[in-house]
Structure formats: structure tokens, C-alpha cells
Amino acid sequence: MNESFSPVIFVYGLAFVLGVGKACTLLIWRTLPRSRPGLRQEVREAWQRWRQRKSPPQTAGIHLAIRSLRLRRLHHVRRTDCLSPDLRNPASAA
Numbered sequence: 001m002n003e004s005f006s007p008v009i010f011v012y013g014l015a016f017v018l019g020v021g022k023a024c025t026l027l028i029w030r031t032l033p034r035s036r037p038g039l040r041q042e043v044r045e046a047w048q049r050w051r052q053r054k055s056p057p058q059t060a061g062i063h064l065a066i067r068s069l070r071l072r073r074l075h076h077v078r079r080t081d082c083l084s085p086d087l088r089n090p091a092s093a094a
Contacts, residue, residue, distance in 0.1 A: 036042070
């Protein structure tokens, strides 16, 4: 074996090269933009957004129900207003 080759210097040199490489890798990874979420999560979020856009909000159903009740009452009042006075209250007519 040649006397100019020292295993200790080789090991220290290898450790130094690996350390510098690791530091550069960490520095590069830190400066890169954050990765996007996985495809499965992206599809799930897109599906939820699509369903929210397609389905009416829950409060709209309540408002529609209240509105239809009001219209029924108004329709009932209008119908009774059209009747002659004796048909509105049959008990008083007798």
C-alpha cells in the first residue's frame, strides 16, 4: 500500500463533502416554494366546492318555506274577501 494514501484523511474528507452537500440540499429545499397538497386532497376539496355551489344554502330553504306560508295566508285572505258577507260567517247569517 502506498504511504501517500491515508484512510483517516479519506474518511474526514468524505464526511466533509457529505456535510457540505447536506447543508446545500437543506438550503435549497428551504428556498423552494411549498408543495401542493396531494391529488386526493385536491379532488376532495374541488368536489366539496362544487357541491356547495350546486346546492342552495340551508337558510334559503327556511326563507322559501316562510315565504310560501305567507303567500298561502294572503291567498286565503283574498279568497275570503271575495265572498259575500253572509258566506264569510255562516253562523251570523242564520
